[in-house]
Amino acid sequence: MMVLRRAAVKMSAGYEAMPRTRLGSDARLCKTSGPVFAPDGFTQLIELRHVGKTYQTATGAFQALRDIDLDIRRGEVFGIIGRSGAGKSTLLRLLNLLERPTQGAVRIEGQDITQLDAPGLRKLRQHIGMVFQHFNLLSSRTVYENVRFPLRVAGELSRSEQQARVMEVLQLVGLTDQARKYPRQLSGGQRQRVGVARALANRPNLLLCDEATSALDPETTQSILRLLLEINRTLRITVVLITHGMDVIRAVADRVAILDHGRLVELGDVIDVFLNPQAETTRALLAESGVETESWHGSVGESGRVLRLTYKGEAVALPVLSRYGRELGLDFSILQGSVGRIKDMPYGQLTISVAQEDDARVAQLLAALTGHGIHHQVLR
């Protein structure tokens, strides 16, 4: 404890300046039991089994969630996306039982938390951090007192230990010099950092983010998302976030679940969902955030093949394409294309039309592309 305290006091620079390797390898900083990170993905932190939630309203029963089966892996950033009313907020609140499921089981580290008694549930919640869209800070208390609140609730630390911990998490979010201020005196982004610091105070191994960036401007959103990503990577805290924006998912999430009218309509790695969306809702959500995949229809004539080529990682499609075009005597025009990064993964997606109606040569081309790790789809 002493070592940590001294470290927290000494370092007055922002979170970015923290020695990450030390933080990451310091087991005392994350209260996780067992393997912290499982690259093979077999260590589930959270399991939802046939979970449903029905509200009794004046007009009858309303099913907010239906038969949700979901695993959240230890150490990942898991995104849940859907339109308002899709049930994502309810789903997030099932994970700390702010909402109780009416069907099914919610297991955290193998334990069905719906079976916990009241003190057990409070104990569990003390070690799950939650960040809110509207920050939900106490306006009558200083930043320092707001962050100390969960520590007082848990009652596990002495006053001086609490002080050290508060300064440590404020350091983490870069707000050490704002400790004596009141929330009113801070900007939206700073308030959300206080919210994050408060959520981290009890060293949780799970952080729930309820539209944590929806009330912030784009620039601040980016800085909060970077902060969440850093927390995920350096402290190895599993992050579950809900959002209605694909941009947020794309920036930080490893895997994503798409909800529509209380149903889980798609689940997978973010990059796969972006490049190859299956559900109609997913496509619509992607189109809304500018990831349009269907607009090629307008820019191509009646005849000829239309192909969609997708690659992940360092494969570069264009040189390969021009080489085979020359060799096979095919002419392409690019109807649509995007290249970029999703989280850390470079990707590219091109929609092209082939001028020559020669299926044999097109088949040769496709085989060659597969050889280069380029995924293809014949759209027409």
Place this chain on the structure above:
Amino acid sequence: MEDSAAQADSLWTSIVSFEYWPEIGEGTIDTLVMTGFSLLFTVLIGLPVGVVLFLTSWSQRAPDLFVARLQSWTYTTLSFVVNILRSVPFLILLILLIPATRWLVGTSLGVQGSIPPLVIAAAPFFARLIETLLREVDRGVFEACRSMGATTRQMVFWALLPETFTGILAAITVTAIALVGYSAMSGVIGGGGLGDLAVRYGYQRFNTPVMIVTVAILVVLVQLIQLLGDRLVARVSHK
């Protein structure tokens, strides 16, 4: 014209040659003591009642059916009692409570005898003010408290009361002023204080100067309480 001038003149001389200052001084002190003590007990009783009213009200019902029933029952009962006490005019409450006051403090007269009815009249009023204040607290604060695993007690003492503290100060100010008014009314049944003076001299003996001075002091008192309350609110507010 001359007549009214002469009247005003005689009023002025009678104020200048006023011989009731000792009574007025005593009455002012009595009023302050009555208001102060009844305010203290009003807050001590009204604050917890207000908090309980809020915690058992519709918005705070537990998902557990048994707990929810208990809350519902508590709210209905408490709310019913509060409404009854608030619906009886204070003057009638004063008379109704005479036996209870005698049993409680040994007399129904004077400063002592005024305090119990004052508290019983003001505490339900204060409790409703507190309940309303707590209802205004952002839903998000409750959710944050619950998400951190706080008990109801922790939530009330560490979040709700601090968040509503300025509102509580304002409610105390309003109640203190209401109590000054009520305490004057208790003069009718021999309650002591400035109200008692106004009734005995101003009303029963047609002594207008005493009446005027009494009213003037009450006006100043109310202004001072409001000023003090506003200053305190301004000092502690962080909104």
